[in-house]
Amino acid sequence: MNEPTPSTPSGPGAATLMLRGLVAAALGVVLIAGGWLGYAYAFSPRAIRQPASAHYHFRLQIIDNGTSVNFADTKYQTPFDKDICTAALTKEPIHFHDHLDQFVHVHWARITGGLLLKNYGWNFIGGPNDTLGYRFDQLPHLTRIPAHGAALPKVPSNARYYVYTGSRDGYQERKWNDFITQDLRDFFAAKKTSLAPLEWLIPAASAHGDDEKLTQLNDVLGSVVIFAQKDRPTAAQIQDRFNHLVPLPESSCGG
Numbered sequence: 001m002n003e004p005t006p007s008t009p010s011g012p013g014a015a016t017l018m019l020r021g022l023v024a025a026a027l028g029v030v031l032i033a034g035g036w037l038g039y040a041y042a043f044s045p046r047a048i049r050q051p052a053s054a055h056y057h058f059r060l061q062i063i064d065n066g067t068s069v070n071f072a073d074t075k076y077q078t079p080f081d082k083d084i085c086t087a088a089l090t091k092e093p094i095h096f097h098d099h100l101d102q103f104v105h106v107h108w109a110r111i112t113g114g115l116l117l118k119n120y121g122w123n124f125i126g127g128p129n130d131t132l133g134y135r136f137d138q139l140p141h142l143t144r145i146p147a148h149g150a151a152l153p154k155v156p157s158n159a160r161y162y163v164y165t166g167s168r169d170g171y172q173e174r175k176w177n178d179f180i181t182q183d184l185r186d187f188f189a190a191k192k193t194s195l196a197p198l199e200w201l202i203p204a205a206s207a208h209g210d211d212e213k214l215t216q217l218n219d220v221l222g223s224v225v226i227f228a229q230k231d232r233p234t235a236a237q238i239q240d241r242f243n244h245l246v247p248l249p250e251s252s253c254g255g
């Protein structure tokens with residue numbers, strides 16, 4: 001004897017079940033979207049979430065187990081962006097260009113050393129390695145800010161990081177965590193570090209101004225040297241790096 005075929009629910013009860021199913025599905029979508037937004041917000045530093053235009057520079061040297069990183073290499077470089085001569089927010093917050101070594105160009109406010117290093121492959125601040133974070137200033141639209149790429153060499157797991165700022169006239173050891181977490185302007189004491197003794201070789205750079213002809217790279221905060229190695233560098237090794245600061249390059253609009 002054939003079993004009776006179950007009938008499809010109908011009537012008010014069926015409509016209620018369907019409505020509950022739709023509400024549950026919608027709630028699930030909202031929870032997933034909310035979870036994703038929360039995750040994206042959590043790993044996006046304020047500098048990326050709420051970007052603001054800035055424009056300054058500093059010299060950076062990284063010594064990886066005795067070998068100096070050459071930031072003039074193509075893998076670190078970005079083509080010249082005309083927006084660097086305006087107040088417009090550039091696509092990349094940090095870059096090297098014109099095949100110049102050492103000179104970091106920063107165009108977004110509140111950038112930290114951690115963001116700088118993550119941009120080139122050393123991620124000490126978390127989140128996906130290929131993403132600096134998301135812009136939340138144009139909601140509901142989110143804009144992903146990609147990292148430049150894993151250009152820095154892979155360092156051994158037992159390496160330590162030693163950070164110094166200074167010039168040929170002298171240097172001081174700095175805290176690694178301060179470099180990673182502080183606004184770079186704060187890290188460099190929020191004022192321009194003396195360029196001596198290069199100043200006798202190169203005229204002092206002019207400040208930003210529409211009526212001034214800029215002949216050298218301007219707004220240089222200072223110079224930082226990072227040693228990534230197991231043992232602390234010697235005083236001679238540290239001083240040698242500050243003896244190799246490259247001269248200020250010619251630059252239009254202070255780019």
